[in-house]
Amino acid sequence: MSDLYKPFDEQINSTPNEEPIKPNPYEKPVEPLRKQKKTGGVKSFLSMLTAGVMGSALTLGAVTYTDVFDFLKTxxxxxxxxxxxxxxxxxxxxxxxxxxxxxxxxxxxxxxxxxxxxxxxxxxxxxxxxxxxxxxxxxxxxxxxxxxxxxxxxxxxxxxxxxxxxxxxxxxxxxxxxxxxxxxxxxxxxxxxxxxxxxxxxxxxxxxxxxxxxxxxxxxxxxxxxxxxxxxxxxxxxxxxxxxxxxxxxxxxxxxxxxxxxxxxxxxxxxxxxxxxxxxxxxxxxxxxxxxxxxxxxxxxxxxxxxxxxxxxxxxxxxxxGKIERPYLGVSLADLQEIPSMYLQSLPESVKGGTMVTYIEPNSAAANAGLKQMDVIVSIDNEEVQNSSDLRKYMYGNLTTSDKTTLKVYREGKEIDVEVNLSNSKSPTN
The missing domain is CATH 2.40.10.120 (Thrombin, subunit H)
Structure with missing residues (x-):
């Protein structure tokens, strides 16, 4: 949960009111990393990111909100x-x-x-x-x-x-x-x-x-x-x-x-x-x-x-x-602002937003579609993606477990389209 917004059921002996107000509670600074001569440094960095976002990325999906309600009460x-x-x-x-x-x-x-x-x-x-x-x-x-x-x-x-x-x-x-x-x-x-x-x-x-x-x-x-x-x-x-x-x-x-x-x-x-x-x-x-x-x-x-x-x-x-059924992408993501610029040098200067794939689960929809680690997703079905939240919002509001979607990604500086057949989170291989 964000430092600014807290659930009401925090421990009673905590002292949230003593915490100073932060200028930007949403900011997630990333410590600068030393430049590595070998690609192992990139993999090491992506491994750290994967550990932090694994849980969120593997649950990307769509919640269908029903707008029709029963108004039969007198x-x-x-x-x-x-x-x-x-x-x-x-x-x-x-x-x-x-x-x-x-x-x-x-x-x-x-x-x-x-x-x-x-x-x-x-x-x-x-x-x-x-x-x-x-x-x-x-x-x-x-x-x-x-x-x-x-x-x-x-x-x-x-x-x-x-x-x-x-x-x-x-x-x-x-x-x-x-x-x-x-x-x-x-x-x-x-x-x-x-x-x-x-x-x-x-x-x-x-x-x-x-x-x-x-x-x-x-x-x-x-x-x-x-x-x-x-x-x-x-x-x-x-x-x-x-x-x-x-x-x-x-x-x-x-x-x-x-x-x-x-x-x-x-x-x-x-x-x-x-x-x-x-x-x-x-x-x-x-x-x-x-x-x-x-x-x-x-x-x-x-x-x-x-x-x-x-x-x-x-x-x-x-x-x-018993749960909310969501389409299953099977990736971990890190937004560009979380990644040191040294790992984004292949991106065109015109790319200001997007989210990077840091991990792909084997046999997932993303793996079957050919997504690769370090791909930068910039749009989904021609809708701009500035960050992982944008990707989630689109999937939650517009897609189901049986849909096909098109991701626009940058791979090694080149723009390509990747078609993904979304699957159900219960069976990532379908």
Whole structure:
């Protein structure tokens, strides 16, 4: 995660507010390397880059966002207090209900919060750890966050949270509104969109929350954040604020690579432990999942939530497939600004942007297409590529696992086109 944007569930004993504000938090300086007479120096440098970006590059792919939602709810249903709702198998895929984000509900805010809070849970991440003295394996609490019960189907209740809340967990425990605790099963998780779906026994779910339509949000709309700041001792804390801005693109670093999240900005007070909790409107509908905050000293009231209209298609696919299916390229990448100029001398002066291939996985789509180490990708399907994020954005928004795409690359100073038959990440050889 970027130094500037931090998940809410940082360790409580950390001191993010003591960290000085950096002039450019996105800058990634690269130490200058001594020039090598032999090509071994280039390979050594590429090996270092590969180690740093391996995880991100191997998950390049496309997330298909569905823009069609089910608007069959009646006005009475939209304004009713949230409650447990049994859905048919075809409706297990959650939908967005149309909602007004202005304060026109007849219920008081206290009534809305009281009802909504019953669907907010605490989430504890337990991880295996070896005793350094005895060598014995044990389970310790690694972190905590929040979640939202959004669906009940059959004997299961479904919870949405952030991926970074449950990432790396050997066991996930959910703390319910009434104090009961339940072991949760991870249905699916996606690091790039920072979303995860958990499942618990339906007997623990007394309430669910509906997703409201975040596309109608405007700066100034009243919102409330509900979650568990600083752990379960302050569970279901409610803070109030407004939508400060919409359509913010925030750069984040995840275990699956660098990405830009499109988020809602709010000044509702949020703290470590709020990750995965609900940002609701005055109708009690979830219009965002709280995910990020500015953690620098002297900064107040800058929190960010993933819009509900982005959340819904992701959690639907996670429920259906357990993961987000993405086309598989099979490369590690390093942007040109990360590479010392001595390794870019063969590039024409007119090339100002692009991303270099530093590693190619055997039998991957890239390997089968003939991509080579040190190829510099400058466009995909005639869309300019300034960096690896541009490449990801295009693939995520425009391509599927069965598509063919054309990469324009520079190899030893010459421009060539490489056609790639994208494959599924489950089977890189297809």
């Amino acid at each position: 006005e009475a249903q939209q304004n009713a207090a949230p409650s447990t709702e049994q859905l048919s198998e075809s409706e297990l895929a959650t939908s967005v209900v149309p909602t007004s984000n202005s304060n026109n509900t007849t219920a008081s805010l206290a009534d809305v919060v009281e009802s909504a809070s019953k669907a907010i849970v605490g989430i504890i991440n337990y991880q295996n750890q070896s005793n350094p003295f005895s060598g014995a394996q044990g389970t310790i609490q690694s972190g905590s966050g929040s979640g939202v019960i959004f669906n009940v189907q059959g004997d299961s209740a479904y919870i949405v949270t952030n991926n970074h809340v449950i990432e790396g967990a050997s066991e996930v425990e959910v703390s319910l509104y009434d104090g009961e605790k339940a072991t949760a099963e991870v249905v699916g998780a996606d690091a790039l969109t920072d979303l995860a779906v958990l499942k618990i026994d339906e007997k623990y779910a007394t309430h669910t929350l509906k997703f409201g339509d975040s596309s109608g949000l405007r700066p100034g709309d009243q919102v409330m954040a509900i979650g568990n700041p600083l752990g379960l001792d302050l569970s279901r804390t409610v803070t109030q604020g407004i939508v400060s801005a919409i359509d913010r693109d925030i750069p984040v670093e995840t275990s699956a690579g660098e990405w830009e999240l499109s988020v809602i900005q709010t000044d509702a007070a949020i703290n470590p432990g709020n990750s995965g909790g609900a940002l609701i409107n005055t109708n009690g509908h979830v219009i965002g999942i709280n995910s990020l905050k500015i953690s620098n000293s002297g900064v107040e009231g800058l929190g960010f939530a993933i819009p509900s209209n982005d959340v819904v298609p992701i959690i639907n696919e996670l429920i259906e497939n």
